[in-house]
Amino acid sequence: MFKKIVMAAALAVSAAFATWDYFPIQEAGKGTVRGGLYYDWDHDWSQAGLSIGARYTLIPNLELSLQGWGYQFWSEVDCDGCYNGGDGLRDLTIGARYQVAPMVNAFLDFRLPIGGDEVTSDEVAIYLGAQFSMPIQGVQGLSFGAEGGIDWGFEHDNFERGLEIHMGAEADFAVPNQIFIPYLGLQFKLQLTEDTWEDDAGHEWGRDDSGDSQINLWLGCKFALNPQILLDARLIIRSGDMDGDATGLYAGVDFNF
Numbered sequence: 001m002f003k004k005i006v007m008a009a010a011l012a013v014s015a016a017f018a019t020w021d022y023f024p025i026q027e028a029g030k031g032t033v034r035g036g037l038y039y040d041w042d043h044d045w046s047q048a049g050l051s052i053g054a055r056y057t058l059i060p061n062l063e064l065s066l067q068g069w070g071y072q073f074w075s076e077v078d079c080d081g082c083y084n085g086g087d088g089l090r091d092l093t094i095g096a097r098y099q100v101a102p103m104v105n106a107f108l109d110f111r112l113p114i115g116g117d118e119v120t121s122d123e124v125a126i127y128l129g130a131q132f133s134m135p136i137q138g139v140q141g142l143s144f145g146a147e148g149g150i151d152w153g154f155e156h157d158n159f160e161r162g163l164e165i166h167m168g169a170e171a172d173f174a175v176p177n178q179i180f181i182p183y184l185g186l187q188f189k190l191q192l193t194e195d196t197w198e199d200d201a202g203h204e205w206g207r208d209d210s211g212d213s214q215i216n217l218w219l220g221c222k223f224a225l226n227p228q229i230l231l232d233a234r235l236i237i238r239s240g241d242m243d244g245d246a247t248g249l250y251a252g253v254d255f256n257f
Contacts, residue, residue, distance in 0.1 A: 019107050020055050022145025022170050023133045025063045025099045031056035036252015047075035065095040072119045088116020105131040125153040141174035162193040181222040189214040214240035230254040
């Protein structure tokens with residue numbers, strides 16, 4: 001179990017985005033279906049799979065979403081005795097965003113461990129916070145979005161993950177014809193409390209990892225085939241104490257309806 005907890009903590013690099021995005025909610029009655037392939041690796045670990053999701057603006061200013069689901073093709077560590085996650089269905093995140101002002105959203109993500117035995121983290125968690133976004137005056141097509149939130153994982157299997165604070169920002173630039181949209185994003189994570197375990201005798205011990213941090217940097221580009229279909233590709237780089245260094249690639253398509 002300990003090996004599985006350690007492996008599950010190394011979340012997919014391509015899942016650096018917890019919420020759907022950092023930008024305003026679509027108009028009521030509009031939605032998006034998303035699907036893509038991811039591949040993440042470091043010097044002795046790799047994983048790959050299919051990620052799918054959907055969002056829909058149910059009423060004005062309220063968006064509901066399903067994120068992070070899909071199928072993991074493999075996950076493995078190149079070392080003796082290490083836990084290898086294998087393949088199977090991924091865990092699911094149910095999200096909600098509410099636009100409280102033209103440039104401000106509040107959000108709540110609820111993560112459910114419904115994935116396969118070799119893939120699931122076994123952890124129920126919530127991620128909540130607020131977003132701010134705006135067009136940059138004087139630069140046509142340039143938009144900025146930012147987010148701050150708290151990530152709280154509930155105790156499971158005598159293990160409780162430390163409380164985390166996340167802060168991120170992204171800039172998107174729609175070129176004049178709006179066919180290409182390059183973007184650049186950065187996310188910082190800080191662990192506020194340490195991971196804790198409890199053994200069969202009831203003794204609790206900690207990992208002494210409060211204060212650990214992580215940085216996720218992503219660079220990508222979207223290509224609009226038409227107003228409904230958008231191709232998306234990005235490179236993600238992760239660095240820090242929390243889950244170690246890693247690199248990820250994602251390529252997918254968004255269908256707007």
